[in-house]
Amino acid sequence: MTRSGGTLGGMPGRKTAETAGNRPATISDVARLAGVSVGTVSKALNGRGSLRAETRHRVLSAAEQLGFQPNKAAVALNSGRTYTVGMITTDTIGRFSIPLMMGAEDALGAGEMSVFLCDARDDPIREQYYLRTLLSRRVDGIIVTGRRTQARPPIGTGLPIPVVYAFISSTDKGDCSVVPDEAGGAAKAIDHLLAVGRRRIAHITGPEHHHSATVRAAAAADRLAEAGLGLAGPPLFGEWSENWGRQAAKIVLSGDNEIDAIFCGSDQIARGVADAVRASGRRIPEDVALVGFDNWDVMALGSQPPLTSVDMDLEKLGRTAAELLLAAIGGRPSPGRHTNPCRLVIRGSTAS
Amino acid sequence: MTRSGGTLGGMPGRKTAETAGNRPATISDVARLAGVSVGTVSKALNGRGSLRAETRHRVLSAAEQLGFQPNKAAVALNSGRTYTVGMITTDTIGRFSIPLMMGAEDALGAGEMSVFLCDARDDPIREQYYLRTLLSRRVDGIIVTGRRTQARPPIGTGLPIPVVYAFISSTDKGDCSVVPDEAGGAAKAIDHLLAVGRRRIAHITGPEHHHSATVRAAAAADRLAEAGLGLAGPPLFGEWSENWGRQAAKIVLSGDNEIDAIFCGSDQIARGVADAVRASGRRIPEDVALVGFDNWDVMALGSQPPLTSVDMDLEKLGRTAAELLLAAIGGRPSPGRHTNPCRLVIRGSTAS
DNA sequence: TTGAAAGCGCTAACAG
DNA sequence: CTGTTAGCGCTTTCAA
Numbered sequence: 001m002t003r004s005g006g007t008l009g010g011m012p013g014r015k016t017a018e019t020a021g022n023r024p025a026t027i028s029d030v031a032r033l034a035g036v037s038v039g040t041v042s043k044a045l046n047g048r049g050s051l052r053a054e055t056r057h058r059v060l061s062a063a064e065q066l067g068f069q070p071n072k073a074a075v076a077l078n079s080g081r082t083y084t085v086g087m088i089t090t091d092t093i094g095r096f097s098i099p100l101m102m103g104a105e106d107a108l109g110a111g112e113m114s115v116f117l118c119d120a121r122d123d124p125i126r127e128q129y130y131l132r133t134l135l136s137r138r139v140d141g142i143i144v145t146g147r148r149t150q151a152r153p154p155i156g157t158g159l160p161i162p163v164v165y166a167f168i169s170s171t172d173k174g175d176c177s178v179v180p181d182e183a184g185g186a187a188k189a190i191d192h193l194l195a196v197g198r199r200r201i202a203h204i205t206g207p208e209h210h211h212s213a214t215v216r217a218a219a220a221a222d223r224l225a226e227a228g229l230g231l232a233g234p235p236l237f238g239e240w241s242e243n244w245g246r247q248a249a250k251i252v253l254s255g256d257n258e259i260d261a262i263f264c265g266s267d268q269i270a271r272g273v274a275d276a277v278r279a280s281g282r283r284i285p286e287d288v289a290l291v292g293f294d295n296w297d298v299m300a301l302g303s304q305p306p307l308t309s310v311d312m313d314l315e316k317l318g319r320t321a322a323e324l325l326l327a328a329i330g331g332r333p334s335p336g337r338h339t340n341p342c343r344l345v346i347r348g349s350t351a352s
Numbered sequence: 353m354t355r356s357g358g359t360l361g362g363m364p365g366r367k368t369a370e371t372a373g374n375r376p377a378t379i380s381d382v383a384r385l386a387g388v389s390v391g392t393v394s395k396a397l398n399g400r401g402s403l404r405a406e407t408r409h410r411v412l413s414a415a416e417q418l419g420f421q422p423n424k425a426a427v428a429l430n431s432g433r434t435y436t437v438g439m440i441t442t443d444t445i446g447r448f449s450i451p452l453m454m455g456a457e458d459a460l461g462a463g464e465m466s467v468f469l470c471d472a473r474d475d476p477i478r479e480q481y482y483l484r485t486l487l488s489r490r491v492d493g494i495i496v497t498g499r500r501t502q503a504r505p506p507i508g509t510g511l512p513i514p515v516v517y518a519f520i521s522s523t524d525k526g527d528c529s530v531v532p533d534e535a536g537g538a539a540k541a542i543d544h545l546l547a548v549g550r551r552r553i554a555h556i557t558g559p560e561h562h563h564s565a566t567v568r569a570a571a572a573a574d575r576l577a578e579a580g581l582g583l584a585g586p587p588l589f590g591e592w593s594e595n596w597g598r599q600a601a602k603i604v605l606s607g608d609n610e611i612d613a614i615f616c617g618s619d620q621i622a623r624g625v626a627d628a629v630r631a632s633g634r635r636i637p638e639d640v641a642l643v644g645f646d647n648w649d650v651m652a653l654g655s656q657p658p659l660t661s662v663d664m665d666l667e668k669l670g671r672t673a674a675e676l677l678l679a680a681i682g683g684r685p686s687p688g689r690h691t692n693p694c695r696l697v698i699r700g701s702t703a704s
Numbered sequence: 705t706t707g708a709a710a711g712c713g714c715t716a717a718c719a720g
Numbered sequence: 721c722t723g724t725t726a727g728c729g730c731t732t733t734c735a736a
Contacts, residue, residue, distance in 0.1 A: 024490070024512055026713055037723045042715055049716095052721060069488040073434065074713035076425040078728040087469070093450055102445055105471050114485060117439070117469040119457050133466060136421040138376070160376055242654040268654070275656075298620070298650075302594040304627075378729060389707045394731055401732095404705060426729035430712040 025066035034062035045070070076138065085325060086116040086134035088155065090127060090146040090168065093119050095296065096314060100145045100166050103318025111326050113140070131156055141325045144168065145318075149179055150211035162328035166321035167314065169337055176328065178321045178338045180312035182212055183219035185342030189263050189291045189310050190223040192344055196351075198261035198289050200232040204248040204273060205265025208237040213265050216293065220263055232259045240265070245272020253280050260288060261350075267292035267299035267309055274303050274349065290349040305348030312342050377418035386414035397422070428490065437677060438468040438486035440507070442479060442498040442520065445471050447648065448666060452497045452518050455670025463678050465492070483508055493677045496520065497670075501531055502563035514680035518673035519666065521689055528680065530673045530690045532664035534564055535571035537694030541615050541643045541662050542575040544696055548703075550613035550641050552584040556600040556625060557617025560589040565617050568645065572615055584611045592617070597624020605632050612640060613702075619644035619651035619661055626655050626701065642701040657700030664694050 027045075031038045036059060043049040044059035062068075076082040085108060089097045105115050116139060118130040134142060141161050146152065146168035154170045155163060162176070169177030193201055203220050206213040217235040224230055233255060238244035245264065249272065252259060262277075264270035270292030277288050284290055284305060292300060295311035317340050324334050379397075383390045388411060395401040396411035403411075414420075428434040437460060441449045457467050468491060470482035486494060493513050498504065498520035506522045507515060514528070521529030545553055555572050558565040569587040576582055585607060590596035597616065601624065604611060614629075616622035622644030629640050636642055636657055644652060647663035669692050676686050 024487070027715095028713080038714075039716080039724075040722055043722090046715085050721065055721080069484065071429070071713050072489045073425045073428040074728085075715080076728090077423070077429055077713080077730090078715055080728080082425065093454055098445055098450065101469070102471060105469060109470075114489060115469045117453070117457060117467045118461075119454060132421065135376070137424045137466060160374065268650070271654070302620070302623070379731095380729080390730075391708075391732080392706060395706090398731085402705065407705080423729050426712090427731080428712090429714090429729080430731055432712080 024071070025063075025068045027068070027070070029066055030059065030063045030068050033066060034059045080138075082138050082140055083112055084114050084116060084137065084139045085329075086118055086130070086137075086139045086142045088118045088120055088127065088130055088134075088142060088144050090120050090144060090152065090155075091122045091148070094147055096147045096167060097145050099314035100318035100321070103315035103320075104143055104145075104166065104322040105318075106315075107319040107322035108326070111322075113326070127155065135160070140329045143318075143321055143325055144170075145321075148211060149182060149215070151177075162325060162333060164321045164325040164328065166318055173337070174335050176324055176333065176335055176338070178317055178324065178340060180314070180317060181339045181341050182215050182312070183222075184339075185293065185310040185312065185344070186216040186219035186263070187223040188342065188344040189293070189308075190220050190227075192308070192346065192350060193261045193263065193289055193291060194227055194229075196285075196289060199229060200257060200259040201229075201261040201263055202232045202252045202259045203235040203263050203265070204245060204252065204269055205235055205237060206240040206269070210240075213237060216265050232257055238269075240268055242268050242272035242275070245269035245274075246276045247272075249273040249276035250280075253277065253282070261290070262288060263291045265293055267294045267296045267303075267307055270307050270309070270349075271299050271303045274305075274307070278304070285348070285350050291344075292349075295343075295345050300345075300347065303349065308347045308350040309345050310342050311345050313340060316340065376423070377415075377420045379420070379422070381418055382411065382415045382420050385418060386411045432490075434490050434492055435464055436466050436468060436489065436491045437674075437681075438470055438482070438489075438491045438494045440470045440472055440479065440482055440486075440494060440496050442472050442496060442504065442507075443474045443500070446499055448499045448519060449497050451666035452670035452673070455667035455672075456495055456497075456518065456674040457670075458667075459671040459674035460678070463674075465678070479507065487512070492681045495673055495677055496522075497673075500563060501534060501567070503529075514677060514685060516673045516677040516680065518670055525689070526687050528676055528685065528687055528690070530669055530676065530692060532666070532669060533691045533693050534567050534664070535574075536691075537645065537662040537664065537696070538568040538571035538615070539575040540694065540696040541645070541660075542572050542579075544660070544698065544702060545613045545615065545641055545643060546579055546581075548637075548641060551581060552609060552611040553581075553613045553615055554584045554604045554611045555587040555615050555617070556597060556604065556621055557587055557589060558592040558621070562592075565589060568617055584609055590621075592620055594620050594624035594627070597621035597626075598628045599624075601625040601628035602632075605629065605634070613642070614640060615643045617645055619646045619648045619655075619659055622659050622661070622701075623651050623655045626657075626659070630656070637700070637702050643696075644701075647695075647697050652697075652699065655701065660699045660702040661697050662694050663697050665692060668692065 027038050027041050031041045041059050044056045120127040142163045144155050145166045151169045151171045154172045165177035169179050221231050236248045282288050292307040292309040295309040300307040300309045379390050379393050383393045393411050396408045472479040494515045497518045503521045503523045506524045517529040521531050573583050588600045634640050644659040644661040647661040652659040652661045
């Protein structure tokens with residue numbers, strides 16, 4: 001017992017050497033135990049300066065013995081760096097945010113960065129509240145994500161730290177955004193359907209006011225036009241639901257022109273379409289080939305047959321965003337819009 | 353220009369008064385501008401001590417003008433409190449962790465707490481790495497979540513800060529855990545099926561080695577026994593997939609005893625079951641009533657008809673965990689296992 | 705009512 | 721090679 005225990009409450013329990021359940025060891029505890037000064041401890045622990053091997057070793061084992069963990073708040077205070085970033089999901093954490101966050105968290109964790117999670121729930125007030133909090137905590141940078149790809153106003157202007165937008169993008173062209181190449185993904189879907197011999201391709205998708213729906217629909221039509229063809233009928237805009245997929249499929253199938261493929265704006269829609277197609281007595285993919293979008297495993301694999309789908313590679317996108325943020329924090333910003341390619345994952349709904 | 357700008361790089365852009373894009377304002381900047389001492393600023397900003405109204409006002413407007421945000425690292429350093437908690441998802445962030453995290457984040461945000469996100473991905477090494485990081489950052493407490501309800505070894509012993517387990521629980525009875533009452537949920541499902549007149553009830557669920565599967569199966573059997581009945585055949589253990597649901601349903605339907613209801617261990621399984629039941633020419637719920645578990649919107653609502661399902665109220669569970677953690681941080685710990693009731697959500701698969 | 709000064713835990717100069 | 725000292729930004733006595 002070299003230290004007086006203080007009066008912080010005496011919970012017994014298992015302890016790591018001197019570090020009882022109460023106060024975490026500080027650098028001067030280590031110094032005292034090793035019989036050196038705090039400066040020496042700092043050098044030993046950070047490998048700075050030049051010390052006798054014996055001293056260094058003595059310090060290290062003292063630190064070990066006390067279970068010493070440097071207080072990051074103190075480090076932050078005089079380095080000006082917190083090794084912390086904020087991640088704001090502007091709309092609720094959901095199916096799209098998760099892989100993004102996981103990718104980002106992964107890349108940042110490797111860079112010794114900790115991540116503050118902020119769920120703004122589509123509320124601009126909450127968003128600004130979180131922004132202030134993060135600035136107050138002096139995070140080194142911020143990642144902004146959302147569930148829609150549509151550009152949004154910047155979360156702040158003239159901020160003292162870099163910001164990277166992931167999946168969503170900023171309306172300010174100078175801001176750094178990482179977005180999926182949805183148009184390219186739609187083109188890949190069409191190319192694939194053409195490659196497996198389909199010519200009468202319909203498109204069923206989400207609401208017309210939804211950015212992704214219009215982008216994907218336009219890209220599909222363009223790609224077909226480049227091939228000297230056109231969509232079999234105008235795109236059917238509706239909801240992002242299985243139910244709409246079922247309804248829309250009925251409409252498409254009852255049309256006079258016999259279609260041989262349907263490209264859907266989402267896997268949920270595609271799944272509804274699949275059910276309706278099968279109910280109509282047609283076979284997938286023999287009579288009607290089907291391509292979805294999102295490659296949402298539970299939908300794509302639960303479907304019968306499993307769905308060919310466009311994967312936006314959200315985890316990679318999150319990782320990229322994190323890397324760009326780290327670079328920007330390091331003084332190497334990459335302003336502007338960065339596009340990530342989509343992958344086409346081929347499964348039973350198009351493979352004959 | 354009362355301050356020399358420093359040499360931190362002269363990005364122009366919009367600024368908040370003096371606070372150019374570079375160094376955030378400190379308390380002494382405010383003091384200088386207001387013509388008072390830093391101590392006075394501190395008091396004015398925190399409403400401590402007694403100041404002349406005029407002085408207080410002058411300080412406040414100076415702070416406002418500079419866009420001053422107190423540096424939390426400095427506050428943490430001499431208060432010993434960081435107003436920060438860590439949230440460790442032991443297995444990958446997924447369908448179960450999200451509502452938990454959202455609930456917790458919500459409750460904590462209201463308490464002015466920021467949340468560190470740590471995804472340990474089922475890797476004990478990563479888990480310990482994150483634990484050390486969090487301790488080094490001097491978080492005030494930790495929430496541990498996971499995708500399984502089974503008890504797990506404590507994440508650490510003799511930790512200097514409180515830990516609350518959410519959804520999963522700790523094998524140490526003294527640790528604070530918040531778990532859903534899965535058995536109670538299963539009982540509610542059975543009660544409901546009995547109430548709508550079903551007597552020959554089968555059970556299809558996930559792997560036998562999965563804690564939730566066995567708990568729910570046992571509770572269902574118990575409840576039926578209490579009603580003087582039994583399950584129509586032994587529980588069918590398999591996978592948590594639609595595919596297994598389809599297979600198992602075929603087995604159940606081909607049996608000699610005509611069943612009139614199936615209680616499923618998950619909505620995914622229930623959905624597969626629904627497809628197979630309909631394919632067999634039977635009607636839901638007229639011939640066979642169906643209850644799922646999890647109330648996973650996309651599965652329960654995508655099913656035809658929509659599924660009656662047991663909801664574990666994960667968001668509430670996360671919120672409760674956060675509240676218990678806040679209490680523990682405040683010196684009012686609630687050791688032991690806390691159980692949260694499940695709700696039964698009735699939909700078309702049982703409502704005739 | 706206000707100011708001066710000490711100190712939270714750590715790092716980085718500068719002496720010795 | 722090691723110790724001393726001055727801060728980082730803020731709060732909190734204690735004097736004035």
